[in-house]
Amino acid sequence: MQKNAVQTIAEPVMDGFDKALLETGGLPEYLEKNYWWAYLHPSTMPFFEQQWVINSILWGNYARLRDVTLAEMGKTICGRTLQIACVYGNLTSKLAQRLHPQARLDVVDVAPIQLKNLARKVSGDNIYLECQDAAELKFDDNSFDQVLLFFLLHELPANARKEAASEALRVLRPGGKLIFIDYHKPAWMHPHRYLMPLIFRTLEPFALDLWRTEIVDWITAECPPHSIEKKTYFGGLYQKVVIVK
Numbered sequence: 349m350q351k352n353a354v355q356t357i358a359e360p361v362m363d364g365f366d367k368a369l370l371e372t373g374g375l376p377e378y379l380e381k382n383y384w385w386a387y388l389h390p391s392t393m394p395f396f397e398q399q400w401v402i403n404s405i406l407w408g409n410y411a412r413l414r415d416v417t418l419a420e421m422g423k424t425i426c427g428r429t430l431q432i433a434c435v436y437g438n439l440t441s442k443l444a445q446r447l448h449p450q451a452r453l454d455v456v457d458v459a460p461i462q463l464k465n466l467a468r469k470v471s472g473d474n475i476y477l478e479c480q481d482a483a484e485l486k487f488d489d490n491s492f493d494q495v496l497l498f499f500l501l502h503e504l505p506a507n508a509r510k511e512a513a514s515e516a517l518r519v520l521r522p523g524g525k526l527i528f529i530d531y532h533k534p535a536w537m538h539p540h541r542y543l544m545p546l547i548f549r550t551l552e553p554f555a556l557d558l559w560r561t562e563i564v565d566w567i568t569a570e571c572p573p574h575s576i577e578k579k580t581y582f583g584g585l586y587q588k589v590v591i592v593k
């Protein structure tokens with residue numbers, strides 16, 4: 349993977365987001381090669397932003413998985429929260445609505461165009477968008493009360509995935525919550541068990557790794573987490589893993 353010298357955007361998000369903050373030193377090779385059509389091309393983004401499209405991609409489960417995520421974070425979100433990677437749809441704006449007035453949300457993404465798109469959906473002087481690589485976060489250890497990765501891991505090649513999972517735990521404070529929502533291997537009688545590999549092989553070349561390995565096994569940490577809880581949804585095609593550090 350090509351490493352980046354990305355610029356950090358450590359400013360509260362602003363209307364229009366027309367600051368000269370969106371330069372980047374380069375994007376990871378896997379992103380440009382495999383996902384340019386989904387995340388990097390300005391003409392396809394309005395298509396993917398439509399609720400029915402993202403909901404169809406998740407076989408009708410977008411709202412459910414979004415709400416599971418929000419419920420895990422609480423009705424009122426206090427402290428400092430990090431969302432690693434932008435997502436299409438209204439997850440982040442709903443998350444932002446739950447922030448306590450003194451709380452803060454940081455969202456990082458390696459693609460400036462995604463941050464610019466997100467800036468159209470969220471606003472507030474306690475929301476910060478920053479251009480960073482999940483595999484190499486620039487935050488200090490133990491900085492966040494909650495960290496969220498919503499369907500990021502399956503898009504990353506093995507090395508980047510390990511680094512991103514470990515970085516997420518590193519920046520979480522002891523006692524804080526790390527939430528992963530992603531794909532999972534469904535039950536043997538589930539029709540998607542046979543259909544999804546065809547889709548993954550065509551469009552998501554690293555996603556089947558999520559079927560073979562537990563998310564927690566990608567985390568390298570000096571201290572084992574305090575607790576790990578896993579729950580699956582839609583016959584096992586999706587999983588939520590919550591780690592308390």
Ligand SMILES: C[S@@+](CC[C@H](N)C(=O)[O-])C[C@H]1O[C@@H](n2cnc3c(N)ncnc32)[C@H](O)[C@@H]1O
Pocket residue numbers: 376379387402432433434435436437456457458459462480481482483498499500503508
């Ligand atoms: C979270 S994933 C998939 C989300 C899901 N398909 C959706 O949109 O609902 C997509 C995002 O991950 C970002 N991304 C990919 N690799 C990354 C990395 N190494 N660091 C930070 N962001 C990354 C992409 O730029 C994109 O915005």
